[in-house]
Amino acid sequence: MFFALTSDQQAFAATVREFVADRFDLDAVRAVVEDPDGDGHPLTLWKGLADQGALAVLVPEEHDGLGLGLLDAQVVARELGAAVAPGPWTTTVLAAEALRLAGSPAQQAAWLPALAAGETVGTVALRGEAGSWDGRSGRGITVDASGERLSGTASPVDYPGVAGLFVVAATDAEGAPGLYLVEAGAQGLSVRDQRTYDGTARVGAVELADTPGELLSGGTLSGGEAVGAVTARGAVLTAADLVGVAREALTRTVDYDRDRKQFGVPVGSFQAIKHTMADLHVGVTMAEHAVLFAAHALDSGETGDPATDIAVAVAKAKASDAAWAATGAMIQFFGGIGFTWEHEAHFFYKRARRRAPLFGSADEHRERLAALTID
Amino acid sequence: MDLSYTAEEEQFRTELRDWLAGSIPPEWAEPGFWRSLDDDESFRLRREWEASKTAAGFSGIQWPTEYGGRGGTPGMKAIYDEETVRAHAPQTVNVLGLTFLAPTVMAIGTPEQKSEIIGPMLRNEVIWCQGFSEPGAGSDLAAVATRGVRDGDDFVVNGQKIWTTNAMHGDKIFTLVRTEPGSERHKGLSMMLIDMDQPGVEARPLKQMSGASEFGEVFFTDARVPVKDCLGEIGQGWRTAMLLLSFERGASGVGQYTEFRRQYDEIVEQMRRFGRSDDPVARQKMANCLVELECLRYHAMHILTQVEQGRDLGSESSMTKLQWSETFQDLWEAFDDVLGPEASLERPRPDVDLTPYQAQAMWSRSVTIWGGSSQVQRNIVAERVLGLPR
CATH class of the missing domain: 1.20.140.10 (Butyryl-CoA Dehydrogenase, subunit A, domain 3)
Structure with missing residues (x-):
């Protein structure tokens, strides 16, 4: 039994953590937050991550990647969450995952090396406006009878403004779902900036009007299975990001309340605060376990197997709740200062709050668990 | 990540599963079975089944073989926990002895204590209770007030313990006693191994809100405890208690x-x-x-x-x-x-x-x-x- 990160994985985490702390601290985050018109994609951070291999983790070695697993990738996601770091890391990794799982060798060769090197930013457009993440309602984008032209709207999409490649979930003329590649600049493709209170990301709607797209086919997975597999990886990497946010928020709050004095004593000596912190620590720790287990489940199995589906749903539900709770508590237990714009608590809270519903909210994943164990 | 057990551990699982399949009557799996029995009858049945489990080599999974254990791995213990639940095996009747007292005796007991306590416990010949909580010492364990006064080769013990699991079925009780008059809190305590079958010890059942009586009270009235039946050093009972709870x-x-x-x-x-x-x-x-x-x-x-x-x-x-x-x-x-x-x-x-x-x-x-x-x-x-x- 070895339920833990290997020393290599721990070293990888430390490398990413030290790099981000050194090159992209909270002042740098603030600069991105306070420039909502900017692209939210600082190149110093991006190039550094590429140099660390952080974009190549899951890409097979034959396409210039590291050929590692989701367990290794979640290490990066956690560190970026802890640093509330901006940038299109998650979406680029997911676009590459779509190619790895569903693309033909030619499609993989065309895109994976550039995605692994950070030369191309990728993003995924999996959900229609007001639709569901599992595609049961409102896929949003449809394919015409030729199978090569896409129309409709996907939202919300992370970093559409800087993406060179879009992986789009769409429904074909026969009603079958699939993943399609759409290149930036394609005819009829437009991006509408939607703005979000989470200044550590940029989000928009992707609108397609008779836009040329290429079905991902010839890989291991296709159709709805491919969409489900990419969505599941999105859920686990987002859960990892949220766990990183939650752990860092809790650590900062504990550090502050250890020293902050009121009534002549540190406020952290009050049981009202201690007991909440203890419950948060247990909750965040369980969420960390759940993310590890889910990442391992996808590395050693695939969606569609109930055990894997349960693992993914548990991880996303638990991490979403833990991040809401820990970042909300951060504001509360820093007191008034935690509610100010000058303080960093809102970076954590807003990132957690925006990401919690992505790739399925806690409620949606609990409903999935109910379907798997009650129906 | 490697969530598998070793081949040796899986072999152990197979052997245990086979034994459980042959030793547990089907009716034990019915949800109301154990509640349908009289308390004494239920205890007797569990005690005998568990003794047969020991005889079959499936008790003391992680204990050294010199103490009658199996000398197994932590993984085997986890498998044991999983398989016994899966097979609807009843819970052990000697839980406090097996979990806490035995490893403590192995760690700090005298040679006599090791030979006299561990084997009989494993075979369920002696059922052990734990005497820690008192009416005035619940979460605050260091408030123990039960006192022991030296009288020749014995201590004379007076006081009351409460929330004692298996109080009505216990043969012996490991007990935290204040042996230094006037001492306070964590100081002056000793861990005593007290024979419950003596006039100075009386156990009474405590009926719980569920209607069952898993717990009881134990009263000591001039109970006599030989000095050699202290576990760990006299006056260092808190240290012994912390070691014990660490297990x-x-x-x-x-x-x-x-x-x-x-x-x-x-x-x-x-x-x-x-x-x-x-x-x-x-x-x-x-x-x-x-x-x-x-x-x-x-x-x-x-x-x-x-x-x-x-x-x-x-x-x-x-x-x-x-x-x-x-x-x-x-x-x-x-x-x-x-x-x-x-x-x-x-x-x-x-x-x-x-x-x-x-x-x-x-x-x-x-x-x-x-x-x-x-x-x-x-x-x-x-x-x-x-x-x-x-």
């Missing part, structure tokens, strides 16, 4: 998960029976229990890994206790939430007996109190894990 840490979460996950499925079955399985609120409540149960399972794997790596778990056992006890209690609150008014009826329909479920629901109120209440555990996590000031 609570282990891999039992695997067994707990297996048990609670089955209870989840049983509640789901009742949901279906009473037409509540489509209710979206009920589904959310149950699914949230499942999230916490699965987390308990992952946590158990994490703990097992730490144990196998030889790491000191420190105060992490407080997190384990919080996770399992709060989750178990939530699960049995969900039982009422999803069934509605039927949940409180013993026989909502002629063919449905809900009393075993209601017994679990009532029992679930106790688990966040005994073994260190949730509030005490939160203090430990906050102070010793997070480093918040006292």
Whole structure:
């Protein structure tokens, strides 16, 4: 039994953590937050991550990647969450995952090396406006009878403004779902900036009007299975990001309340605060376990197997709740200062709050668990 | 990550499974079976079955062979916990002795204590109780007031213990006693091994809110305890007690998960029976229990890994206790939430007996109190894990 990160994985985490702390601290985050018109994609951070291999983790070695697993990738996601770091890391990794799982060798060769090197930013457009993440309602984008032209709207999409490649979930003329590649600049493709209170990301709607797209086919997975597999990886990497946010928020709050004095004593000596912190620590720790287990489940199995589906749903539900709770508590237990714009608590809270519903909210994943164990 | 057990451990699983399959009557798996028996009869049956388990070589899984144990790995203990639950094996009747006293005796007992205590315990010839809590010493264990006064080669002990598991069936009791007159708090205590079969010791059952009597009270009135029956140094009883309680840490979460996950499925079955399985609120409540149960399972794997790596778990056992006890209690609150008014009826329909479920629901109120209440555990996590000031 070895339920833990290997020393290599721990070293990888430390490398990413030290790099981000050194090159992209909270002042740098603030600069991105306070420039909502900017692209939210600082190149110093991006190039550094590429140099660390952080974009190549899951890409097979034959396409210039590291050929590692989701367990290794979640290490990066956690560190970026802890640093509330901006940038299109998650979406680029997911676009590459779509190619790895569903693309033909030619499609993989065309895109994976550039995605692994950070030369191309990728993003995924999996959900229609007001639709569901599992595609049961409102896929949003449809394919015409030729199978090569896409129309409709996907939202919300992370970093559409800087993406060179879009992986789009769409429904074909026969009603079958699939993943399609759409290149930036394609005819009829437009991006509408939607703005979000989470200044550590940029989000928009992707609108397609008779836009040329290429079905991902010839890989291991296709159709709805491919969409489900990419969505599941999105859920686990987002859960990892949220766990990183939650752990860092809790650590900062504990550090502050250890020293902050009121009534002549540190406020952290009050049981009202201690007991909440203890419950948060247990909750965040369980969420960390759940993310590890889910990442391992996808590395050693695939969606569609109930055990894997349960693992993914548990991880996303638990991490979403833990991040809401820990970042909300951060504001509360820093007191008034935690509610100010000058303080960093809102970076954590807003990132957690925006990401919690992505790739399925806690409620949606609990409903999935109910379907798997009650129906 | 490698979530598998070794080939040797899987071989152990196969052997244990075979033995369990041949030794557990099918009726033991019925939810109401044990409750249908008289308390003494239930105890006798469990005691005998467990002795046969020892004879078959499936007790003391991780104990050294020199003490009659199997000399197995932490992984084998986890497998043991999982398989015994799966097979509907009854819980041990000597839980406090096996979990706490035996490893303490192995660590600091005299040669005589080692030979006199461990073998008979493993064979269930002697049932052990724990005498820690008192009416005035619950969460605050150092407030122990039971006193022992030296009289020749004996101590004469007077006082009262409470919440004593198996008090009515116990043969001996390991007891925290104040042996230095005028001492306070953690000082001046001794750990005594007291024979309960003597005029100075009286056990009385405590009827719980569930109607059952797993706990009792033990009264000492001039009970006599030979000085040689102190465990650890006289006056160092607190140190012995802390060593003893440290053995609570282990891999039992695997067994707990297996048990609670089955209870989840049983509640789901009742949901279906009473037409509540489509209710979206009920589904959310149950699914949230499942999230916490699965987390308990992952946590158990994490703990097992730490144990196998030889790491000191420190105060992490407080997190384990919080996770399992709060989750178990939530699960049995969900039982009422999803069934509605039927949940409180013993026989909502002629063919449905809900009393075993209601017994679990009532029992679930106790688990966040005994073994260190949730509030005490939160203090430990906050102070010793997070480093918040006292």
